[in-house]
Amino acid sequence: MAEEVIAIDISGRHAMEDGTYFMICAAVEAKITGYSILSVENLVIKKKRYKNAPCLAEILDLVKETVRGMKARVLISEAGEFFNEPEWRIGSVLGKEVRYLESIGERRLQKLAHMITNETRSLLLEEP
Amino acid sequence: MRAIIVARKDPRKDISEDLEEMVVLAESAGYEVVGTLVQQRSIDRVYQIGRGKLKELKEMIEKSEAEKVIFLNKLSASQIFNLTSELKVEVIDKFNLILEIFARNAKTRKAQLQVELAKLSYELPKARVMVSLMKRGERPGFKSLGRYYDLYERDIRRRIYEIKRELSEKDRISEEVRKKRKEIGGYLVTLAGYTNAGKSTLMRRLTSKRVISDDKLFTTLSPSTAELRIKGRRVFLTDTVGFIKDLPPWMVAAFRSTMDEIFSSDLILLVVDASEDTKAIRRKLKTSHEILYENGYAGRLITVMNKIDKINEEELERKIEELGNLLHNTVAVSAVSGEGIDELLEKIYQELPKWRLYELKLPMSRDGMKLLHRLYEESHILQVSFNEWISVRLEAETGLINKIENENGVEVLEYGAG
Numbered sequence: 001m002a003e004e005v006i007a008i009d010i011s012g013r014h015a016m017e018d019g020t021y022f023m024i025c026a027a028v029e030a031k032i033t034g035y036s037i038l039s040v041e042n043l044v045i046k047k048k049r050y051k052n053a054p055c056l057a058e059i060l061d062l063v064k065e066t067v068r069g070m071k072a073r074v075l076i077s078e079a080g081e082f083f084n085e086p087e088w089r090i091g092s093v094l095g096k097e098v099r100y101l102e103s104i105g106e107r108r109l110q111k112l113a114h115m116i117t118n119e120t121r122s123l124l125l126e127e128p
Numbered sequence: 129m130r131a132i133i134v135a136r137k138d139p140r141k142d143i144s145e146d147l148e149e150m151v152v153l154a155e156s157a158g159y160e161v162v163g164t165l166v167q168q169r170s171i172d173r174v175y176q177i178g179r180g181k182l183k184e185l186k187e188m189i190e191k192s193e194a195e196k197v198i199f200l201n202k203l204s205a206s207q208i209f210n211l212t213s214e215l216k217v218e219v220i221d222k223f224n225l226i227l228e229i230f231a232r233n234a235k236t237r238k239a240q241l242q243v244e245l246a247k248l249s250y251e252l253p254k255a256r257v258m259v260s261l262m263k264r265g266e267r268p269g270f271k272s273l274g275r276y277y278d279l280y281e282r283d284i285r286r287r288i289y290e291i292k293r294e295l296s297e298k299d300r301i302s303e304e305v306r307k308k309r310k311e312i313g314g315y316l317v318t319l320a321g322y323t324n325a326g327k328s329t330l331m332r333r334l335t336s337k338r339v340i341s342d343d344k345l346f347t348t349l350s351p352s353t354a355e356l357r358i359k360g361r362r363v364f365l366t367d368t369v370g371f372i373k374d375l376p377p378w379m380v381a382a383f384r385s386t387m388d389e390i391f392s393s394d395l396i397l398l399v400v401d402a403s404e405d406t407k408a409i410r411r412k413l414k415t416s417h418e419i420l421y422e423n424g425y426a427g428r429l430i431t432v433m434n435k436i437d438k439i440n441e442e443e444l445e446r447k448i449e450e451l452g453n454l455l456h457n458t459v460a461v462s463a464v465s466g467e468g469i470d471e472l473l474e475k476i477y478q479e480l481p482k483w484r485l486y487e488l489k490l491p492m493s494r495d496g497m498k499l500l501h502r503l504y505e506e507s508h509i510l511q512v513s514f515n516e517w518i519s520v521r522l523e524a525e526t527g528l529i530n531k532i533e534n535e536n537g538v539e540v541l542e543y544g545a546g
């Protein structure tokens with residue numbers, strides 16, 4: 001069955017040479033089924049620098065900012081993105097229903113989001 | 129056979145789902161589960177569970193007249209030995225149970241070899257311990273077997289080698305058959321899903337009243353594959369071993385080629401038992417999706433909600449609603465009553481690569497007849513008439529027509545979309 005969801009991915013969990021963190025968060029809003037991506041409706045990418053490794057609250061702020069204005073009710077991600085906290089806890093902070101990856105359709109969309117953050121980060125880091 | 133299920137759980141770990149699954153597995157292996165026993169504690173090296181619990185288990189066995197004990201935890205050889213000596217009934221673990229189920233379903237020579245290979249791979253590390261325990265004289269009758277262990281381990285190794293050789297020969301042949309099936313425009317469909325979902329029953333139902341090829345090349349080599357024709361299109365349907373959560377690597381290795389067959393098919397019918405509660409279906413769908421994704425499956429998918437004869441329409445609708453995000457291309461059927469089967473066949477047909485409609489003229493000659501024969505094999509003939517030439521109206525794959533067009537005396541008048 002078709003459902004509209006937002007896939008979240010964050011790249012840059014490892015410190016850079018100078019010890020700071022450069023993170024890219026992508027939110028991809030799309031219509032998916034349990035197996036495939038039907039259409040991509042919306043894409044937002046945010047970048048942010050941190051002096052120290054960001055804590056959960058900071059990650060949640062970044063995600064909130066990225067998905068602002070997106071209307072899909074469900075947000076999907078890997079559990080590790082939110083420090084393996086229970087879905088309902090993360091959901092209540094973000095004001096969305098959070099679901100860690102279950103279906104192939106969700107995994108495919110998540111992979112798309114992941115490729116976007118990875119590539120974006122590499123490109124931005126290459127800039128002079 | 130009456131069996132008791134035993135589990136030792138680490139503190140704070142929730143094993144209720146695993147336990148539920150174990151009961152279902154045991155039942156599908158033909159056991160009557162007469163009791164379950166759970167203990168929360170750290171592992172006991174001798175018995176896996178504590179001495180007090182062992183006593184309780186012994187009493188339970190006597191009372192219920194159970195003939196077998198099945199552990200959720202993986203047991204070491206010495207634990208099996210100690211437990212058997214103490215309880216006086218057969219003791220197996222989850223992996224032995226899974227192997228029993230696979231063995232029950234292994235109807236082909238290849239499947240039987242795979243099961244044996246998995247069994248032996250599991251036995252091998254145990255052989256040494258088992259024999260040294262026996263040699264210690266704890267079991268009379270084994271004392272004199274001085275070199276038993278060496279022999280035993282060597283025998284197992286030799287047998288593993290033989291099986292692997294036979295299997296690789298079999299794999300080579302089935303690979304060729306698969307290629308051939310694709311070449312003649314066949315479409316490879318696999319039934320996948322958890323054990324007990326009803327795959328075999330559905331397979332029988334789908335192939336029962338359809339025209340089944342008596343082409344021996346295709347049926348004898350792999351009896352778990354059957355051919356059916358849907359509106360003239362050839363579909364090769366294969367039944368497979370059931371998915372089970374967290375299969376250990378040695379087991380996956382033994383069934384590798386069968387698994388690869390699933391992951392390289394054109395279409396998977398993912399079968400679930402719709403009469404189970406939503407939580408169980410969800411868990412199984414999740415695991416199935418995970419397995420398919422991790423193995424890079426990229427074909428098409430139909431979700432089959434089976435056994436709808438056991439539930440009412442309202443319940444079915446509610447479950448479909450609740451399972452929403454895990455569903456794709458869903459069709460509800462009963463393999464037993466036949467309800468929904470036509471719809472499923474239509475869905476399979478919709479997934480087939482589109483063929484086009486053609487009108488051909490073949491020369492009225494031996495060569496022309498040969499071509500006609502080939503077309504009967506590889507396309508869907510709608511009409512044939514014989515005049516000065518043979519005119520044929522058919523649905524076919526473009527590639528086939530391109531090949532035939534180059535033959536002497538053949539004329540192709542394209543007709544339109546199929």
Ligand SMILES: Nc1nc2c(ncn2[C@@H]2O[C@H](COP(=O)(O)OP(=O)(O)OP(=O)(O)O)[C@@H](O)[C@H]2O)c(=O)[nH]1
Binds near residue numbers: 156229322329
């Ligand atoms: N009521 C009902 N029972 C069914 C249906 N389909 C299958 N069953 C029953 O479910 C049980 C399991 O069916 P199988 O076809 O052996 O299941 P399977 O998926 O092939 O199982 P494995 O071979 O263990 O992987 C059998 O007792 C079947 O009779 C159905 O549509 N309705």
